[in-house]
Every structure is written in C-alpha cells, then in structure tokens.
Amino acid sequence: MKKIVMGRFQFKMNFEYTVLLLAMSILVGCKSEAKKNSSSEVLTENRQTNNEKVVGLLVGTFAEGDDQGIYQIHFNTETGELSNSHRVAIENKPGYLYLSKDGNRVYSSNGTKPGSVSAFQWNKDKTALDKVSNLSSMGDGACYVGVSPEEHLLAAANYSSGSIVLYPLDENGGMIDDPQGIQHTGSGPHPNQNSAHAHCVQFSQNGKFLYAVDLGIDQILTYPINSENKLGKAQVALQLDPGDGPRHLVFHPTENKVFIINELSSTVVSATVDEENGVFTKIDKKSTLPDDYQEPNACADIHISKDGKFLYASNRGHNSIAVYSVSENGDLKLLTIEPVQGNWPRNFALSPDGNFLLVANQKSDNITVFKVDRQTGLLKYTGNQVSISQPVCLKF
Numbered sequence: 001m002k003k004i005v006m007g008r009f010q011f012k013m014n015f016e017y018t019v020l021l022l023a024m025s026i027l028v029g030c031k032s033e034a035k036k037n038s039s040s041e042v043l044t045e046n047r048q049t050n051n052e053k054v055v056g057l058l059v060g061t062f063a064e065g066d067d068q069g070i071y072q073i074h075f076n077t078e079t080g081e082l083s084n085s086h087r088v089a090i091e092n093k094p095g096y097l098y099l100s101k102d103g104n105r106v107y108s109s110n111g112t113k114p115g116s117v118s119a120f121q122w123n124k125d126k127t128a129l130d131k132v133s134n135l136s137s138m139g140d141g142a143c144y145v146g147v148s149p150e151e152h153l154l155a156a157a158n159y160s161s162g163s164i165v166l167y168p169l170d171e172n173g174g175m176i177d178d179p180q181g182i183q184h185t186g187s188g189p190h191p192n193q194n195s196a197h198a199h200c201v202q203f204s205q206n207g208k209f210l211y212a213v214d215l216g217i218d219q220i221l222t223y224p225i226n227s228e229n230k231l232g233k234a235q236v237a238l239q240l241d242p243g244d245g246p247r248h249l250v251f252h253p254t255e256n257k258v259f260i261i262n263e264l265s266s267t268v269v270s271a272t273v274d275e276e277n278g279v280f281t282k283i284d285k286k287s288t289l290p291d292d293y294q295e296p297n298a299c300a301d302i303h304i305s306k307d308g309k310f311l312y313a314s315n316r317g318h319n320s321i322a323v324y325s326v327s328e329n330g331d332l333k334l335l336t337i338e339p340v341q342g343n344w345p346r347n348f349a350l351s352p353d354g355n356f357l358l359v360a361n362q363k364s365d366n367i368t369v370f371k372v373d374r375q376t377g378l379l380k381y382t383g384n385q386v387s388i389s390q391p392v393c394l395k396f
Contacts, residue, residue, distance in 0.1 A: 053078045055352065060094040060108060060393030067389045070094050070129060080356050080369045082386040089120055089129035096144045097395045100151060105173040107145050109156050115142030117156050119175050133174060138181035139163040148203045153229055155201040155210055162196025164212050166231055180230055186217035190243045190264045200248045209278040211237060215245045215263055222278035238271060238280035248301060252308050257330050261302035261313050268302065268313050270330040283330035288313050288322040290337060301347045306354050310377030314345040323377055338379040341368040349394040360391035367391055
C-alpha cells in the first residue's frame with residue numbers, strides 16, 4: 001500500500017514538475033519573442049533613419065543592347081557610398097536628363113538618328129519610370145534637354161544636325177506635339193566645327209530667354225520668348241574665340257553671372273548677364289589643364305557650388321576635374337586639378353547638400369565619388385565607386 005501511495009505521489013510530483021517546466025518555457029519564449037520583436041522594431045527604425053540619409057541618383061547611359069536605359073543608384077549622403085544600381089527605364093541613348101521640381105517627371109534627350117525627347121513618370125511605388133510620351137527632336141543626336149523655370153516649356157539641342165527645338169508642356173508636365181524647330185548655320189576653324197553643333201540649351205533664370213550653346217560656330221545665341229511662348233529672332237549673347245567650341249554653361253546661383261566650358265580649347269569663361277537683353281559680357285578666361293600637358297583633351301561638363309565660390313570643370317583625356325575659386329567680380333583662379341579615378345568624365349554632379357561630387361566616367365564604365373571641402377572647394381577621392389555601362393549623365 002505504501003509503495004502504491006509513493007508511486008502516486010511520485011507521479012503527482014513529476015506531473016507538477018512538468019507543468020512548471022512547461023510554464024517556464026512558455027514564459028521564457030514569450031520574453032524571447034518580445035525581445036526579438038523589440039530588436040526588429042529597432043532594426044526597422046534604424047533602417048528608416050538610414051533611408052533618410054539615402055537619396056536616389058538617376059543615371060543616363062549610352063549602354064547598348066540589353067543594358068540600355070536609365071538607371072537609379074542609391075547614394076548615402078553621409079558616407080558617400082553608392083549601392084543598389086538598377087534600371088528604371090528602357091531607352092536608347094538617354095544622354096541627358098532633366099528632373100521636374102516635384103520629382104515626379106523625368107525628361108531625356110535621346111542621342112539617336114533621328115533624335116527624340118522622352119517624358120517619363122514614376123509609377124506608384126517609385127520603382128520604375130513609365131514612358132508617357134516620345135517626340136521627335138526635329139534633328140539628329142539630341143544631346144541636351146532643359147525646362148523653363150515655370151516648367152511650361154521644354155527645349156532640346158541636337159548636336160549632329162546643329163538645331164534646337166521648343167515644346168510647350170501641359171499642366172501635368174506632358175509634352176504637347178506643337179514643336180518649334182530652329183536650324184543653326186555656320187562653321188569654325190577646328191576640324192570638329194565643319195558645321196553648327198548645338199550642344200546645350202538653357203533657359204534664363206527669369207524665364208525671358210532661351211540660350212543655345214553652339215560648339216560648331218563658337219557662339220552662344222539668345223532667343224527671346226514671346227507672349228505666345230515662341231522663340232523670337234536670335235542674337236549673339238556671346239561670341240567666343242575662334243576654335244573655342246563652347247559646350248555647356250551654368251549660371252551663378254545668386255548673381256547675374258554665367259560660366260561657359262569650351263570643349264575644343266579646354267578653357268572656361270566667366271561673363272556677366274544682362275537680364276534685360278540677354279547679352280553676356282566676358283570677364284575672364286582660364287585653361288582647364290596643367291601648363292605642361294600636351295596630349296589630346298576635350299572638356300565636357302561644368303558646375304558651380306551653391307554659394308557661388310567654387311567652379312568645377314571636367315577634362316576628358318586628361319581625365320580630371322579642374323577646380324577654381326570665383327571672385328566677387330567673376331575672376332577665376334585655378335586651385336587644383338583632381339584625377340577622376342576613371343576614363344572620360346563626360347558628366348558630373350554635386351550632391352544636393354554640396355558635400356560630395358560624383359563623376360560619370362563613360363569609357364571606364366564607373367561612377368566615382370569625391371568629398372568636397374566646403375571651405376576650400378578642394379576634392380578628395382572617397383574610394384567609393386560603382387560600375388555601370390557607359391554613364392553619361394548624373395541627376396539628383
């Protein structure tokens with residue numbers, strides 16, 4: 001009898017012990033799950049915080065075949081790191097891009113023969129660009145596209161045919177098929193100047209004029225924009241020196257000044273801007289190259305810091321960025337010439353905060369990142385880069 005009772009007692013103890021262990025296990029599991037969930041929430045919060053430091057960089061490319069199109073790369077504004085390169089639109093030779101102020105629209109000039117201009121809109125989850133229209137650029141080799149300050153007009157330059165085109169935009173930013181095309185004529189002394197080559201179109205900051213930079217005729221032409229949003233008769237805003245081959249221009253952020261990069265003479269020019277008649281008056285001209293450099297070179301892109309104190313210009317051939325200080329009266333002083341860590345820097349961009357400069361090296365298929373010293377304007381390579389086929393335009 002005692003043996004049986006002991007057995008029951010033992011069974012009862014084992015049962016209670018098992019229940020206790022099970023309860024403790026459930027309790028520990030709950031705590032563990034709570035801790036896990038807490039960690040996930042922290043991780044999510046960290047990712048969200050990190051995402052605030054990451055901005056999208058759009059890349060126009062001359063990539064061919066299955067790789068052709070527009071790409072987006074994530075750029076970390078704190079570390080300068082590039083990641084998650086992916087194609088967001090298929091397009092043939094989207095050599096230059098323009099982003100609308102609200103970020104919803106993207107326009108591309110397509111360097112094909114015949115040339116064209118495309119308009120894109122982001123899809124709902126911002127993972128791809130949907131093409132909403134594609135219109136002829138009324139010329140060959142469209143190489144630049146720009147939009148007016150009020151975003152009601154779009155202009156494009158055709159390098160191969162030496163012409164420009166103007167399109168009205170509707171209230172949603174769509175291109176209206178009512179183009180105005182204008183053909184440039186003339187030539188210059190350089191072998192690359194056998195005919196007109198419109199290379200850039202820029203609206204004036206007050207929206208009254210459209211400037212056309214023509215490499216083939218060594219001129220920047222200014223077109224008044226009338227009340228019907230049409231271009232009037234052109235006049236010469238600035239006559240460059242024979243063989244300069246002007247390519248791009250950029251306006252000073254706060255003053256009536258403009259800066260031009262000359263592809264063929266490897267120089268930059270500063271000038272004042274008359275807002276009433278659209279005419280430029282030359283201030284200074286400086287080389288983009290070291291004095292002892294004798295090899296071929298072709299300048300490409302030009303940008304200015306947000307405070308207007310430093311100017312940057314790219315050298316294709318010497319493969320570098322020339323850095324200048326800009327005086328109050330517009331004189332230029334060459335500070336340094338920084339290697340781009342790549343080949344053929346066709347285009348480059350300053351990050352939105354001005355802390356980094358990113359270079360699109362077309363022939364080495366890479367984008368390289370430099371830290372900008374905001375006090376001195378000087379550049380320092382960060383070691384960050386990403387591979388992408390034939391990058392030719394960078395836009396934040």
